[in-house]
Amino acid sequence: MHVEVGYADYDDDGWSDGEEVNKYHTSPTSADTDGDGMSDPEDELTLYNAGAMVAIIGLILN
Numbered sequence: 001m002h003v004e005v006g007y008a009d010y011d012d013d014g015w016s017d018g019e020e021v022n023k024y025h026t027s028p029t030s031a032d033t034d035g036d037g038m039s040d041p042e043d044e045l046t047l048y049n050a051g052a053m054v055a056i057i058g059l060i061l062n
């Protein structure tokens with residue numbers, strides 16, 4: 001599959017095709033790459049928040 005690196009957003013999930021391929025490693029043709037019902041940007045936010053929470057808990061425990 002050929003993907004134009006630019007600002008086109010084929011799947012209309014809010015991330016450009018280029019960002020999805022090169023930055024987030026998600027599918028530029030699917031707004032929900034892993035099929036869990038949350039769009040890729042929402043998934044990324046969830047992962048980010050989970051990571052932040054783990055870091056905070058680590059600080060508390062230490």
Ligand SMILES: [Ca+2]
Pocket residue numbers: 009010011012013014015016017020028
């Ligand atoms: Ca997209």
Ligand SMILES: [Ca+2]
Pocket residue numbers: 032033034035036037038039040043
């Ligand atoms: Ca998803």
